[in-house]
Amino acid sequence: MTRRKWTEEEIDFLKDNVGNMKLATLSKKLNRTEGSIQNKLKRLSIFNTKAQTGYLTTYELANLLQKDPKSVRGWITKHGLKSTIKTTHSSRQFSFIHPEDFWKWAESHKEKVDFSKIERQSILPEPAWVEKERKRENPTTYRVWSIKEEKQLKMMLTDGYSIKEVARKLNRSPISVQRKYERI
Known part of the structure; x- marks a missing residue:
């Protein structure tokens, strides 16, 4: 041969x-x-095809954003984040996101990204507007639920109040109320 x-x-x-x-x-x-x-x-x-293309996998992007990879996959399938499916070696498939496509998407979906968690210049090229968003972010710290608040939460939901109404009354986010209710 x-x-x-x-x-x-x-x-x-x-x-x-x-x-x-x-x-x-x-x-x-x-x-x-x-x-x-x-x-x-x-x-x-x-x-490694990733190194050759400069693209990020959903997992890599999720790590840089301090998000769950499922969230990034959801952005691709439900919210229009542009990605390319590539096959490495013989059969494994990955969704790859070009950093510039991510930034274009993030600019019009700012409510989905916590810019304060993204390390500076970790996703290049980083647009100038990102720094303004980082400064605008005011991450709230977790407040421990008091026993009185837990009782109010249970009572209000039992009485037919919506999650949003309970959140407003207790000065909490709706997601915080929902999660607490699921845990108790």
Whole structure:
């Protein structure tokens, strides 16, 4: 069995399509074995499609935002955060988000992002407006519920008050009231 030398066109095709196609598809398109393609990727130092593209996975973005990855996936499926699905190695698929696409989305969905939790220059390029949002953020600290407040919460909900009405009366956020009610 003789080795066939890689052409510049094949290498360019490989670089352009790694992460966009499964290894098996690349193998068919280039008429090479999967092992040959894996070896060439190693020799070209292409180990990770994320490093090659500059994109972030949903998990990486969630960590940088101090959010749950499910929230980021929800932004993609329900709120229009642009992402690209890429396949690494043979079959694993990931959603990748370009940092510029994230910032464009975040600018029009500011209510979903706590900018005070994002470390400066951690998602590059960071637009100038982000610093203003960081300063605007006034993160509230958790207030411990008193026994009296817990009793009021139970009584008001039993009497038919809505979560929002209870929140207003107790000077709490609706989500705080909902979570507390679920815990007690």
